[in-house]
Amino acid sequence: MEYLRRGNDILLKTPDLDLDETLDCGQAFRWEREGNGAECKYHGFRLNTPLAVSAEKDYFRFFDTGEEEFLSVWVPYFDLETDYSEIKRILSEDRTLAKACAYAGGIRILRQDSWEALCSFIISQNNNIPRIKGIIRRLCEMYGGFPDITQMKGVSPEELAPLRAGFRAKYIADCVRKLNDGEIVLDEIKELPTDEIRKVLMRIKGVGPKVADCAMLYGMYRIDCVPVDVWIKRVMEQFYPDGFPEFVLPYAGIAQQYLFHYMRTSN
DNA sequence: TTCCAGGCGTATC
DNA sequence: GATACGCATGGA
Numbered sequence: 001m002e003y004l005r006r007g008n009d010i011l012l013k014t015p016d017l018d019l020d021e022t023l024d025c026g027q028a029f030r031w032e033r034e035g036n037g038a039e040c041k042y043h044g045f046r047l048n049t050p051l052a053v054s055a056e057k058d059y060f061r062f063f064d065t066g067e068e069e070f071l072s073v074w075v076p077y078f079d080l081e082t083d084y085s086e087i088k089r090i091l092s093e094d095r096t097l098a099k100a101c102a103y104a105g106g107i108r109i110l111r112q113d114s115w116e117a118l119c120s121f122i123i124s125q126n127n128n129i130p131r132i133k134g135i136i137r138r139l140c141e142m143y144g145g146f147p148d149i150t151q152m153k154g155v156s157p158e159e160l161a162p163l164r165a166g167f168r169a170k171y172i173a174d175c176v177r178k179l180n181d182g183e184i185v186l187d188e189i190k191e192l193p194t195d196e197i198r199k200v201l202m203r204i205k206g207v208g209p210k211v212a213d214c215a216m217l218y219g220m221y222r223i224d225c226v227p228v229d230v231w232i233k234r235v236m237e238q239f240y241p242d243g244f245p246e247f248v249l250p251y252a253g254i255a256q257q258y259l260f261h262y263m264r265t266s267n
Numbered sequence: 268t269t270c271c272a273g274g275c276g277t278a279t280c
Numbered sequence: 281g282a283t284a285c286g287c288a289t290g291g292a
Contacts (some may be wrong), residue, residue: 001289015280026273121273123272124272124273124274125272126271126272126275126288127288128272128273128290129272129273130271131289137292166288167286167288167289168287168288171275173278206274206276207275207277209274209275211275227273229274233271262271
């Protein structure tokens with residue numbers, strides 16, 4: 001990763017990053033593409049830090065981004081200090097994963113905020129991506145930005161009706177209550193072993209194994225977590241009836257993301 | 268009109 | 281512990 005300042009922007013040169021593949025592959029729901037051409041530009045947020053980023057000929061442009069914000073927010077968010085070439089090299093020893101990595105080699109796992117990821121994936125259940133985005137957008141409109149947990153203190157499912165989240169409203173309300181009560185403290189549990197985090201998260205109504213693993217993979221950077229949805233279930237049955245090979249396991253969550261995108265969008 | 272969407276809670280066995 | 285079913289909403 002190398003970068004330089006250019007006016008108010010940061011120009012970044014990095015391999016293994018494709019904005020479409022990373023920002024529009026179902027791991028984050030607050031990025032909007034501007035324009036249809038090959039020159040793509042995305043607008044979005046990490047919590048309430050906004051960003052416009054584009055892919056230009058030899059570099060990525062982070063618009064109106066100071067060096068401090070770039071280093072403290074966006075380098076970790078885009079996981080820029082992880083060598084995805086090396087991870088893909090390891091994963092590609094498996095035949096199916098080799099195809100998935102080659103198909104969309106610009107996917108990176110976004111290191112999202114733990115609460116933002118948990119809330120987003122509670123909303124994601126039995127839902128489609130355009131609707132998930134709409135519900136989260138209305139949540140942000142209601143609170144003037146992505147709400148801090150304390151801003152939502154005491155919220156009832158009825159008050160969340162304008163989100164049109166359906167049966168998920170009561171799950172969001174239960175999550176907010178447990179976090180505000182201190183019954184669950186995300187910053188504390190994220191230090192625990194994976195299995196223990198999962199158990200705690202599943203105490204929240206509407207959080208099962210899939211949502212818990214998404215919260216861990218995308219919100220706590222547990223890259224060994226594999227959220228098993230309908231797509232991954234199909235992949236596992238077809239290609240990995242005995243589970244992933246041993247050498248995949250430390251990166252199973254990243255492998256999952258390559259496979260998810262490959263299965264969903266190829267042919 | 269019917270089906271389905273990055274699942275989960277509940278009832279039932 | 282496994283399996284069937286309902287669930288809010290909206291686009292195809």
